[in-house]
Amino acid sequence: MVTEGKVCECKDCIVRSLIFEHVSSEELGTFCNTKREQFFKKGQIVVKQGDPISDFVYVKDGLVKLYNEAGQGREQIISIARPYDFISLLTVFSETHYHYSVSAIEDTTVCIINLEKIKELVRENGSFALDLLERMSRTADKLIKNYNDINLKNLRGRIAYILLNFADKIYLRNRFDLPVSRKEIAELIGMTTENVIRILSEFRKEGIIRINGKEIEILDKPKLEFLSQHA
Amino acid sequence: MVTEGKVCECKDCIVRSLIFEHVSSEELGTFCNTKREQFFKKGQIVVKQGDPISDFVYVKDGLVKLYNEAGQGREQIISIARPYDFISLLTVFSETHYHYSVSAIEDTTVCIINLEKIKELVRENGSFALDLLERMSRTADKLIKNYNDINLKNLRGRIAYILLNFADKIYLRNRFDLPVSRKEIAELIGMTTENVIRILSEFRKEGIIRINGKEIEILDKPKLEFLSQHA
DNA sequence: CGCGGCTTTGATGTTCATCAAGTAAAGTGG
DNA sequence: CCACTTTACTTGATGAACATCAAAGCCGCG
Incomplete structure (x- = not known):
């Protein structure tokens, strides 16, 4: 195909096959323009508690921690996210601001996609919507199981x-x-x-x-x- | 409208305006046929850990507890769900079987809708999909905040x-x-x-x-x- | 009416947080 | 590059918070 190179790198990204399985190359193109990758050195902050949510962020490579700054310097780590985990998945559709922070605990590359574009895609592509629901369901479920396990x-x-x-x-x-x-x-x-x-x-x-x-x-x-x- | 009475009671249900806001009367009709209401006396079990998930369940009236049976008779209560809370919201899209139980802690009426119908609706109605994502996001978020709050x-x-x-x-x-x-x-x-x-x-x-x-x-x-x- | 589950209080012991103090490692500025 | 500062790590001692155990009263239900 002539335009292959122009679409964007997502096309061959392993992440695509995991989440954007039901998204066509054309659809992919429409928001890949707004997509960007960003590198964070170990220790750097990816998202700061209180930041407005305008993007959909996922880990492409590396390791990050999601944590809550509870005051008096006391931090609670909510979870550790690996490649293909969606950092924003838990709040992104219900809140306007993050209420946790994210920082890289290893050198990390994240992909950042405009949230409005994701929402558009949900509206237009039912299979993608279902995939996202499944993904989110799984993320929340694992987290809850984790809390319960540890508490016992x-x-x-x-x-x-x-x-x-x-x-x-x-x-x-x-x-x-x-x-x-x-x-x-x-x-x-x-x-x-x-x-x-x-x-x-x-x-x-x-x-x-x-x-x-x-x-x-x-x-x-x-x-x-x-x-x-x-x- | 002539068919008003025939659609189903959902039409005037307060729940509808909360979740099915973007669902038309026609769409509502297509799965209202499969919908049923069920009453549970205080103490009765609504969902049993290990049951296959085939329906989408929400609380219409009353109060239920979601809990985990961890063995040795030890139970952990995950949360208490009120009217308009979606009992199945956390696992329903990622798992085939419940891994928690639900029982009524007050006399309770739940609405039960075939899950496949919900999935169809997600595929066909983008606004509904977004509403569901938001709802799920909020549910998970509240739960996590709760755990963190209590742990401190x-x-x-x-x-x-x-x-x-x-x-x-x-x-x-x-x-x-x-x-x-x-x-x-x-x-x-x-x-x-x-x-x-x-x-x-x-x-x-x-x-x-x-x-x-x-x-x-x-x-x-x-x-x-x-x-x-x-x- | 008696049995089992829920509630209550007290006594005891264990687990865990806190405090203290010191060493090692890692950043920082001259 | 080295003194300096800060942050991470480590161990021990102490006390507080909490679970466990025990015993008894209460209530609902068959």
Whole structure:
């Protein structure tokens, strides 16, 4: 096709096949003009709590955290979002301003699409609307399940859970570098920094994991799974 | 109009104006045939965890609880849903089976619409799709905010929060009958039954509330608000 | 009328947050 | 590049908050 190169890079982006599966190349073209990619270095803020919502943002590459600044410097991490996760998915259709912040915890590239264009597409393309509903449903569901899971566990169980999460859901291997500080782990699973450290040390002494700074290796996965389930 | 009476009762239902605002009478008619209302006495189960999802359910009148059966008889209440809340809204588009249960905590009437019909409508009516997205977004958002709010509070703060919630959000008055047991309050805000009772008693002794069985009256609202915020 | 679930209070113990103090690591300005 | 400052990490000691256990009264329901 002659105009292929002109449409936009979305066409070959893996993201497209995941979300924009039912969107034709023509339709894609209409809002790809307004689309832009933006790179954020680890630590940089992608979205600031209170910012007006005018765009639809998703992670193309990297890792970000969504968090709530509750005052007195106390932060709560709502979730960690991976590639193809939609940062704005939870508020974007009901609010005018973000009520959480997003920052990169690894070098990250996000795609930014004008929200009005997305809404137009929803109006015009029913299959896309359904895909978006499904996606949103899944996102909310996972989040709720996560909260419930964590709330039932004691501190050892929570640390076990989060370590397994990194190993099995994010990095897909048993040795990885933690993308977050001990303090951030604490904010993610609702405990204090000191206890995160203490329990990681306990696990190390018990031979369940090996620690070298940010580097973690899981040595006894069955034990970790047991702790995650039964504590 | 001649066919008015034949369309279906949805036409005059207050729910319609809230969600089906952008749905024409004709469109409404196409799936109103499959719609049914069902009454549940207080205590009855509306949806059972594990049930296949084939319908879209919302509360027309009454009050229900969404809860998770985590095993060992331990239940976690996810939320309490009021009229016009969509029970299925969180999972219905991404899952084939419910992973929570729903039961009536007051006499309740729900409306049940075939899910496929809803999906058809989403495909055909873009404005309806957007309304649904907004609705879902709002539901998920409120839920997340709720979790975060509660997690930051100590037990006294949680009880204060939940009492204010009943007074200001659900019953819109300072004297009301609790629709839930002490045990259920505990399951809702993550604490033990004994401590719910203990703290309610403390509040009573401190003159903040009056208790008579299930009946609660808030006597010192500013104090309760202070506790909810600062504890 | 008796049984099971809900409610209440008290006593006890565990878990966890807080405080304190020190080391290591990472940024910052001269 | 090095002194300096700040931020992250670590460990121990202490106390408070909270769960658990136990016992008894209450209420509704079959």
